[in-house]
Amino acid sequence: MIPTTCRVILPMPVAQSYRYRVPAALADRVVPGARVVVPVRARELVGVVEETDDANPDESLKSVLLAPDDAPLVPASLLDLASWVSRYYAAPLGLTLRTMLPPALWGASRVVARLVSVGAPGGGATLQVVEALERAGGRLAVQTLARRLKRPVWETLQRLQRAGGVELTTEPPDLGPAAGTVRLLRLVKALPSLLEREQAFARSAKQRGLYEALDAQGGEGETHDLAARLGFSDAVQRGLVTKGLAAFERREALRDPFHDVSAVPPSNPTPAQLEAIACLKGLAPGKSAVLFGVTGSGKTLVYLEAMREAVEGGASAIVLVPEISLTPQTVARVRGVFGDRVAVLHSALSEAERADAWRAVASGQRTVVVGARSAVFAPVSRLAFIVVDEEHDASYKQGETPRYHGRDVALARARREGAVAVLGSATPALETWAARARRVVVRLPARVGARPLPPVRLVDLRHEPRVFAAGAVPWSEALDGAVAGRLAASQQVILLLNRRGFAHYLQCQACGIARECPSCSISLTVHTSPAALRCHYCGHHEPVPTACPECGGATQRTRGVGTQLLERWLGERYPAARMARMDADTTSTKWSHSRLLTAFGRREIDILFGTQMIAKGLDFPGVTLVGVVDADGGLHMPDFRAAERTFQLVAQVAGRAGRGPEGGEVLVQTRSPGHYALIAASGHDFEGFAERELSMRRSPAYPPHVALVNVVVSGPGETAVADAAVKVADWLKGLVARRAEGQVEIVGPAPAPLVRIKARWRWHLLLRSADAKWLGRTVRYAARRAPFALRSGRDGLRVTFDRDPVSLL
Numbered sequence: 001m002i003p004t005t006c007r008v009i010l011p012m013p014v015a016q017s018y019r020y021r022v023p024a025a026l027a028d029r030v031v032p033g034a035r036v037v038v039p040v041r042a043r044e045l046v047g048v049v050e051e052t053d054d055a056n057p058d059e060s061l062k063s064v065l066l067a068p069d070d071a072p073l074v075p076a077s078l079l080d081l082a083s084w085v086s087r088y089y090a091a092p093l094g095l096t097l098r099t100m101l102p103p104a105l106w107g108a109s110r111v112v113a114r115l116v117s118v119g120a121p122g123g124g125a126t127l128q129v130v131e132a133l134e135r136a137g138g139r140l141a142v143q144t145l146a147r148r149l150k151r152p153v154w155e156t157l158q159r160l161q162r163a164g165g166v167e168l169t170t171e172p173p174d175l176g177p178a179a180g181t182v183r184l185l186r187l188v189k190a191l192p193s194l195l196e197r198e199q200a201f202a203r204s205a206k207q208r209g210l211y212e213a214l215d216a217q218g219g220e221g222e223t224h225d226l227a228a229r230l231g232f233s234d235a236v237q238r239g240l241v242t243k244g245l246a247a248f249e250r251r252e253a254l255r256d257p258f259h260d261v262s263a264v265p266p267s268n269p270t271p272a273q274l275e276a277i278a279c280l281k282g283l284a285p286g287k288s289a290v291l292f293g294v295t296g297s298g299k300t301l302v303y304l305e306a307m308r309e310a311v312e313g314g315a316s317a318i319v320l321v322p323e324i325s326l327t328p329q330t331v332a333r334v335r336g337v338f339g340d341r342v343a344v345l346h347s348a349l350s351e352a353e354r355a356d357a358w359r360a361v362a363s364g365q366r367t368v369v370v371g372a373r374s375a376v377f378a379p380v381s382r383l384a385f386i387v388v389d390e391e392h393d394a395s396y397k398q399g400e401t402p403r404y405h406g407r408d409v410a411l412a413r414a415r416r417e418g419a420v421a422v423l424g425s426a427t428p429a430l431e432t433w434a435a436r437a438r439r440v441v442v443r444l445p446a447r448v449g450a451r452p453l454p455p456v457r458l459v460d461l462r463h464e465p466r467v468f469a470a471g472a473v474p475w476s477e478a479l480d481g482a483v484a485g486r487l488a489a490s491q492q493v494i495l496l497l498n499r500r501g502f503a504h505y506l507q508c509q510a511c512g513i514a515r516e517c518p519s520c521s522i523s524l525t526v527h528t529s530p531a532a533l534r535c536h537y538c539g540h541h542e543p544v545p546t547a548c549p550e551c552g553g554a555t556q557r558t559r560g561v562g563t564q565l566l567e568r569w570l571g572e573r574y575p576a577a578r579m580a581r582m583d584a585d586t587t588s589t590k591w592s593h594s595r596l597l598t599a600f601g602r603r604e605i606d607i608l609f610g611t612q613m614i615a616k617g618l619d620f621p622g623v624t625l626v627g628v629v630d631a632d633g634g635l636h637m638p639d640f641r642a643a644e645r646t647f648q649l650v651a652q653v654a655g656r657a658g659r660g661p662e663g664g665e666v667l668v669q670t671r672s673p674g675h676y677a678l679i680a681a682s683g684h685d686f687e688g689f690a691e692r693e694l695s696m697r698r699s700p701a702y703p704p705h706v707a708l709v710n711v712v713v714s715g716p717g718e719t720a721v722a723d724a725a726v727k728v729a730d731w732l733k734g735l736v737a738r739r740a741e742g743q744v745e746i747v748g749p750a751p752a753p754l755v756r757i758k759a760r761w762r763w764h765l766l767l768r769s770a771d772a773k774w775l776g777r778t779v780r781y782a783a784r785r786a787p788f789a790l791r792s793g794r795d796g797l798r799v800t801f802d803r804d805p806v807s808l809l
Helices: 076-088 093-100 124-135 142-149 154-162 194-200 205-216 223-228 234-242 271-281 299-312 324-341 351-362 373-377 406-417 430-434 477-488 563-573 592-601 642-654 676-682 686-696 718-739 772-789
Strands: 005-009 018-021 035-040 043-053 110-115 139-141 166-171 181-187 220-222 246-252 288-293 316-320 342-345 368-371 383-389 420-425 440-444 456-460 492-496 505-508 525-528 531-534 556-559 579-582 607-610 623-628 665-670 707-715 745-757 760-769 798-803
Touching: 005 035, 005 093, 018 035, 043 093, 076 093, 076 406, 076 772, 093 373, 110 124, 110 142, 124 139, 124 142, 124 154, 139 142, 154 166, 181 205, 181 223, 181 234, 194 205, 205 220, 205 223, 205 234, 220 223, 223 234, 234 246, 271 288, 271 299, 271 440, 288 299, 299 316, 299 324, 299 383, 299 420, 299 440, 316 373, 316 406, 324 342, 324 368, 342 351, 368 373, 373 406, 383 406, 406 420, 430 686, 456 477, 456 676, 477 492, 477 623, 477 665, 492 642, 563 579, 563 607, 579 592, 623 642, 642 665, 642 676, 642 686, 665 676, 676 686, 707 718, 707 772, 718 745, 718 760, 718 772, 760 772, 772 798
Parallel strands: 288 420, 288 440, 316 368, 316 383, 342 368, 383 420, 456 665, 492 607, 492 623, 579 607, 623 665
Antiparallel strands: 005 018, 005 043, 035 043, 110 139, 110 166, 181 220, 181 246, 505 556, 525 531, 707 760, 707 798, 745 760
């Protein structure tokens, strides 16, 4: 079939794809999954072909303008998965595909306004546009101009264009970075005999050395490597070219930021690991398993050995990790087994690096993919294994449309492509644990080397003697003595405080007012490096005031404790210790995670302290003490998952201790030592915790006993949002009564616990059902139609549907 028309998925919040004519010259390249450039109103967009047909095209159809790739970038399996994600999470297909592909592979044309002559611009809107263009150097994109002036500018620009004052031009879409290249030096003439070499290099020993080095490694080498590693300068290389013995050339090469990560050879599996490996290898295609192993039991080795045979046979595998901080360590282990077949996909890479990795995977050059949440969409072929490491982690949930969960998408992809899905954790999500009857549960109940799990002591901050000099920092004598003892023995310490910044908030002593974010319903956090009050939700920051902005009071006090205050205290208490803070403030630059963890692994750091990112998956045998400075921070949050999250966090960070021959211990400071989550964590008792927590979620019913959708209504006006939430709730109640009576329950509406974020007021309501299929039908229908019940978009109102939410805040 020679296609004459096609349907194109565009990266826009619309429910359907668009139909275009296929020019005969592009018929061989316009196939499902291919990128194309198409006209959309007054601009051009990059889209993805959904399907083609050979029907006679309507004369009014616009034509595809360009098909830039030699082969489709999105395989049929990913188009199918995109359709499933779009339906399950009630998200537009175009936005779903936009999430799946690296940002650099999308593009749009833009209209640019250029100031030609000012003449007599007049006043009002015309003068404002002219002045804005002059400030920008005479040239600016129309969208940027409208954003700066905070109003539409098209009518004004068209008047100026007719008057000859402005020229409007359209720049074509950026199709993403070209493939990376590497400069090579390649031998073009052979000198097989020693006599020929003596004659050619009689007075050029270095050139002879270069020639023989190239000859020994297959006749070519990268010029950078020849100079940096072997010491052959550019002059020596040019000399070989001048003699007609070699030539420079450029060849396509992958921009791989992990190319210098040292591979870690795998260790020999223990009998328990061998049994687990055999069990996973024996799973039928499309099946899933839970690898339930205590911290330090060697789950990573089991994953890699289970997939080794399939990958060496030409199949592909995906390994998901929850945090970017885990990626270098995981890449080193995966490369220890699979070498240069490994690609990395995650958001810390540059756009060019991500695009290169995507192309390498799509072309089959790389068959094992490691990455965070979005790597589940890697365009691998012949997928055999998907591993979701630390599957309980909340970071697998996407916060924007489509609000997918990486674990659940991995399970769906494995089913659809006949791959084996492995969910690994020492503290599985309760949704995973409740469904264990439908999966194979593979247990690793003991640590490698039969090392015991570290003893965990709950330190009661209500009664335990505290170090007076610590001030606001909750620092017991028990933790103080334990840290000092470990430092004296030249051992390493990890301290968890899941709150960044210096203090929770700044409060006036005179009037009691605490400074809040002007855009969010939350206090500003005090930071000292650099000094500022910062909002961790919208990014707002302002100087720390010397006096109260409300009453003018001069004396203000900080309340609460953050990692910066802990850093100050540790520096004062242990001045000789080498320490590092690991939180969102210290790891914002590229590879900062890796640098910190590498230094800690080399034992160049004695105390590593920070937020939850230090609690996950790190394996350092030198750590003999883990301290949880304050375990109560998330325990009493207004969220049904608060106890589960606290248990997982404490149990996971406790697992960082005692992985080496020196053993270890864990101290958990709390004011709630009787809470069942902390008691279970102190006994490394996941199954006991799960049994109690699952029982408590039966009434009122919460996941995993029911399926849930969090419907959030937001907007800039408090009253308008409240009214809109009531309208949406009434509309949904009518919908349920007509289509799903007795199947779906509606709870709310009510103000969200965080009632204002980024200058938007927020109300929410819940859709709840014991039958996920009924809930899916309801939310798919509602997501397309509920916004019209309140004319969404008017006054900035917005309705979002979050299926399977991980938080209700």
